Amino acid sequence: MDGSRECAPAPPDEAVTRIEQIADAALRRFARYGFKRSSMDDIAREAGLAKATIYLHFKGKDDVFRAMMARFLAQVAARCEAVMAQPLPFPDKLSALMLAHFGAGYAAFGDGEHLVELKTVMASIATREAQAFEHIFCNHATALLTQAAAAQEIALGALTPGQIVETIAHAAIGAKMGPQPSLESYEARLRQIAVLAAQAVARR
Template identity: 55%
Template sequence: MSDRSESSVASGEDGNGRIEQIAAAALRLFARYGYKRTSMDDIAREAGVARATLYLHFKGKDDVFRAMLAGLGGQVETRCREALATPGPFAHRLAALMEAHHGTAFSAFSAGEHLGELKAVMTAIAGDELAAFEALFVRFASELFEDAAARGEIAIARSGLSLNSLIATLTRAAAGAKYGEQPSCEHYLIRLREVAAVFAAAVAPAASAPS
């Protein structure tokens, strides 16, 4: 990976809008056909731009892939903020957050059977973007747990884990919910809600815990 960004510097709203347009088109193609089978020409056609325009903003497919992942991260961040503002009990807000982060990512890539390949590509060429994406959940989950604890809704210590360990375990559980035969988006969201219910029960205050 180059030490500097491979994206050409785009000026004005038109440039930013065009990059978002290309990144969204690339996401659809990568999900449908995988990384290897998607060419720059395919991306240009899907985005409705000339090949020269594509190369004005990106030097190659790796660069497009990184922009695609960063763009998805921006969408997920917005949805996570909305999830934290969701009214209702802690378990409901936790489920909303997991759906906003893990559910959005899963639905974006679940159109085809290329999750394994795309995750390998993320690790190989988009490590910084992948780390930033994963850090989003840690940041918002920490905010959710800490706020709920301050309000007396939950007691983190009842889980027997530190907050960092609790969120790391929650992240692994969300990943584990995809194992086995690939679930549909609807079934994956159901699994995320079940995971959220289990973790909410683990931190329920003593007075709220079932006898």
């Protein structure tokens, strides 16, 4: 390939595709090797692109990390929206929503040895994106509880939907504690949390 053409500005659609390609490659690289051990050269090789092409779209590794988070957030949001559109009973929809959100996050980051480092990086350079990830589940789960209560499918009792969702989210995070579970084990724990939450708000 002509090197000058490789470094030339890409058309808008092609530029978006390349950014997504780089973000996906960065996610794979960071999950396997962590942030510190991944250079722009490494990300370029993972993406199958010249390093100069990476710099056409990003100033540095921090920008790539934020783009990776934004891309992942969009994918998780789409999964959660698909779950919300399904005509499922409340317990099944809550379980599917937890898998689409927390399960996807664990599959992407959580079962690797670099999770602690990546969380630190998120807190330092991608705070907005990390908060947005939390909001995806909270917003959808709150809407789910509100809708189910309005349809008299569940009874909220003394707690607000937000309080219940916060408790569920804490339980999902706590399900990772102890010896690191496999993805299958973590997903099983998420399903158990969903069952318990559904039983807690079931109409008597």
